Amino acid sequence: MTAVRTPGPLLTGRRAVVTGGARGIGAAIASSFAAHGATVLVVDVEPGPDVDFDRAAGGSIESIEADVCAAPVHPALAAHGADVLVNNVGHFVRAPRPFVDDTDDQWAALHEVNLGHVLRLTHALLPGLAERGGSIVNLTTVEAHRAIPGHSVYSAYKAALMQFTRSLSAEVGPAGVRVNAIAPDLIETPQVPYADLVPEGERALWPRWSPLGGPGTPDDVAGAALFLASDLSRFVTGTTVHVDGGTHGSGGWVPRATGGWTNRPRNP
Template sequence: MTDDILQVAGKVALITGGGAGIGRATADLFAEAGIRLAIAENDPTRLADLRAAMPDALIVDADVRDRDDVARLIQEVEDRFGRLDILVNNVGDYLKITSFFADSTEEEWEALYGVNLLHMFRVTKAALPLMKKTGPGGAIINLSTVEAFRGIPRATVYAAFKSAITGFTQSLAVELGADGIRVNAIAPETTDTAQITADSKVPLANRPHIGTWFPMGRFGRGEDSAGAALYLASERLSGWVTGTSMVVDGGVLAAGAWMRMQGKDTFTHLPIIAADGYTDIE
């Protein structure tokens, strides 16, 4: 961007899990806006790709579930930049754990907790001293999901941790208001990422239905949530926005169960498909 109308150029952002999907789309857009980047990633292929594509960024091989890695990550950010203005807690995954709650295990609960909530606590707490030293001002952006605001069977524990992000975001926003640090969340619907390649997996027979499943007529893309993140990172645009969750879902949550019937200006709240392409059906 040639003109810094967002007033973010030169700021420093840390993005966790920035090697693919929403995280990578956010990194690309932030770089375009002139934001200096630190990215945490622990996948070797993605690390190599990031280092090749973003030679000026700080790319750190770190598992943000690990407290020692988190401490080292924040120290590297401080050593390189001396400041931190924006934190994007992007990491999250359902880990392909789907079952009825009665059949779930405590080991699965622990795994889901670590990747969806505990790391957010650890990274945020570790980053706050540097953000406060950088301030006043700053933005923390937590990636959640639309499933935090509706029931999702066979993913009860995952949804519980995502719902907890809402409470964490709201309460932390109140705590940090005096420091000028805004805390918000982004809650996407099904988005094509490395975890869910939804669009391409829809069976050919059901592809005409894609336009009926979402009021906006398509699955989400990484850049949809990245745009929301850039808005929330810009104090000029969202300087009085804190403690909120921005739903990025193509209108699905507003629609509830209602879907447009194929080729008609008529709606139904009854199921009209046998398979969606990304839900495992035997």
């Protein structure tokens, strides 16, 4: 059991909604919140989560099997009375391809899954969050801060989500609502299954993928979410926590096999 799933007091008596909480990062966030005493409602197109956490702090996880992009589910989520909303659902939608080959339908799908539903769900829950002095945590990506060729539109919507986070935080701060983002990179999940994606012969390179190596785990992201959801971050709003082993901070610099660093294509 990792530190974020060890029973603790950080969210005792709080209620949380976590979108996409059946798998990957969302499931780790739901588990860590419940381990810290929260009553968590997960909404996911898949059943679950089937997760392991210690119930000593009195937390629990319930789930609704639904598409969070479908507006009719939003009143049910608002009725949970959340103190914390984690907008975790987001997706590449399609394999990398040149922007010139994209279609309107793909842009619409990318908009909906990465930005559109977040606006509508946040809008539906915001009055309740303001009554209770709540916290909103939005999952963006390192690619909201740097390029990702082949996924220009995805990165544009994630960057928009980051900017929504900033502006909304200023708007609702006086009402007692905090709004922050987490920008992951290199986290092993069903969407980004590095264990399958990285050929066996290249796995020895993991220590050089970021200043902290890699890959990271969903629990690494859950730690940041627990901080942003709880009173530990009472005076933190409008910011992004980068959970990426340092890929954003290092800006393309990687350790050479022979020692030292390079930001050039040739990396002997």
